[in-house]
Amino acid sequence: MPQKTIDFGKYGARGVKGSDAVARKLDELAGGITTPVTVKRGWTARLHYLTRTARSRQAAREAGLTVTDRTLTAWLQGRRSPSKANLARIDAAYRTVRRHNVARHLLRRLNRQGRGTRVEIHPLNQSQVPRPLQRVVEYRTLNVRRWDGIVAAWATGDRQGLEAAWDDTIVDLGSQWGQYEYVTNIGFAA
Template sequence: MPERNIDFGKFGARGIKGSDAVARKLDELADGIVTPVTAKRGLMARLHYLTRTDHSRQAARDAGLTVSDRTLKAWLDEKRRPSSANLERIDAAYRQVRRHNVARHLLRRLNSAGGTRVEIHPLNQSQVPRPLQRLVEYRTMNVRRWDRIVETWASGDHQGLDDAWADVIVDLGSQWGQYEYVTNIGFAA
């Protein structure tokens, strides 16, 4: 892509990659358990989600939760408490399995009725010297095909998501490169 930013923030601009903002919003839409994994309630909810069926157990193993069935049973019976490293693995496995489980539902909702309206809030240039500031304004666009974006998000492919998002923002016209980094991207499903 010709307008990819190579040295973002050199003059003080602040923001995040648009694809990261999209991933953050999709995570927000897919998030189910809000209690932290360090709390008993959050841990138990995640363990029940990851162990209720043979399919979810296999998905948890594939996501990196590789403990024995005996250890899992001890955690569920509250006879033992997972280490902090295992708490992180449980949370990461939960997020990955949850993404996979809700991806199809999110995709259907985002693609329905001709797509979803997306609000793009430009990067923050308040720290950039006045002569170097660009005129970048708030934009909206309708994204009609979310298939590749949701697929790469669900699989955890950050580079693929970045490429998929870049293909979408090209529809903004000749100044699409100004929206590679943003302060926020908003949409609802």
């Protein structure tokens, strides 16, 4: 795409990729267990979520939690605790399975039977950029009616796919869409 930013932050601008901000907001909307995985209550809650059915156990294995059933039982009964590496695997598997489980419901809420969802785009922070080099960017809103590609890429953890889907969406901002590749924040509710 011709308006891709090649050297973001060279003059002091601060922000995050718009697709990363969208992923962060979708994670927030997906909800889930808020207790940190490093606390016993956090990892046991995640393990209960990942092991309550045979289907969720299979999804956890596919997501990278490849310990034996005996080890899982020992963890759940409190006889043993997972190592730091296994805690990271538990958390990653939980996020992957949770995303997959809520994606369909979240997609339905965001699409709202074709009406879409209003998205607020807060521009990048240019307070550290010298005055002659600052761009004129402003707060924008956009009604996104097709969330299918965005939610599908988010649910599978496909960062490049999410970036491409988000770029295809912000093209609707008109000729200035490239100025919103990096943002301070993106907000929407479902």
